[in-house]
Amino acid sequence: MADLLTGLEPPAPPDPSHVAAPLADRLRPRSLVEVIGQEHLTALEGTIGRMVAANRLSSIILWGPPGTGKTTIARLLADAVGLRFAPISAVFSGVADLKKVFAEARDHARLGKRTLLFVDEIHRFNRAQQDGFLPFVEDGTVTLVGATTENPSFELNAALLSRAQVLILHRLGSAALEQLIVRAEAEVGRPLPLDAPARDALIASADGDGRFLLNQVETLFSVDLAAPLDPAGLSAFLQRRVAVYDKDREGHYNLISALHKSIRGSDPNAALYYLARMLTAGEEPLYLLRRLTRAAVEDIGLADPQALQQCLAAKEAYNFLGSPEGELAIAQACIYLATAPKSNAVYSAQKAAWRSAREHGSLMPPAHILGAPTKLMRDLGYGKGYAYDHDAEDAFSGANYWPEGLAPQQYYAPTQRGFEKRIAERLAWWNERRHASTPSRD
Known part of the structure; x- marks a missing residue:
């Protein structure tokens, strides 16, 4: 009833269901432009932005870490292009659930309403279940949007991947996480009870x-x-070790970057300093061990294969000894990496090989190196003419292992440092033998 003096309707009482909902649900974006941290996809020039502008959505796989907005983007995509949103989780669903979803999608399609089928944790479906999606994706019964935290190249069928576009979601950076806190403060109506260093530590x-x-x-x-709360109070309150930041408020990511680059630059003392900065501030030791392991394979690789083993051994030692004794093993691994010979040849080779695989599709390996367990396969020439290298002189046949239509490539170029110098000599000897036996291959 309107107020007799003002003639205005009194404000509606708050929706109790909204107030009781978890904060993360209350802050879910209502449109794609409100999604934080994935502007490379959701902006007008991004892949998703272009799909929405064209009102034409293809099947996609959203690949990214937890908490980056995969479910939210899928729901908003359905709204943006006018599709019915049907979510399922591969963790809780089986064949019967899929059949029901597809039957409902067909019923709605007959009424002129197409379905966006969102499959969370799609990599948890086995290969046969993944194949079950194919006919319904191909005939347009559903537009598939799958979400996964695992590498789709390893976890999803090639047939399914060929019918869907893989979109990579980024881990949210500090600025994006700060935006989330600001939105939460606006929703609750008061500032977060943290001082500035604790706020940075929480992020x-x-x-x-x-x-x-x-x-x-x-x-x-x-x-x-x-x-x-200050950082120490925050750590005690949440019962979680939170990195403390000094008066200059250098961020977590600045310190981990400084540690990695000091290792790459072969400065063990600087690397040890940044390691100490993070450990004494309360950083999770396993997080640092993961970064050290990454440095071992990215910046040292086969120049010193023991670098990776040192990191894995440090992890085992830390798990066995605990803190603070186990932190000595972390320091040892850090110094080992910083003083090891450096090479990014494996890292560069991996990137080049992945790029080549994407560019050249699914070329068939040459028939002579294919297994032939059945008579039909033998009749088709599988395995015919295969040269068993152990029977060749020096255990090297020099045979061609590349698919027809793709010339032999060189992805890995070892350096002249550390163990890679010996690898380079071995490869050079093999290449000389290979070219001498098959000069026409150039």
């Missing part, structure tokens, strides 16, 4: 996971604190 502890961050924020809002 760093989320490690790019927006959903985790909002859950932590909601926990902080759920209690009445007498004063804002």
